[in-house]
Amino acid sequence: EYIEYYNNDRIKQKLKGLSPIAYRNQAL
Known part of the structure; x- marks a missing residue:
């Protein structure tokens, strides 16, 4: 889970705050 x-969290930062x-x- 962690x-x-x-x-x-890292992906959010990479995508400028967007959730995956x-x-x-x-x-799409």
Whole structure:
């Protein structure tokens, strides 16, 4: 759980605050 949360947090920073799900929805 912690690792998944940590990775999601890093992804958010990389995508300028977008959550992975929001980014994926945008990409589609």
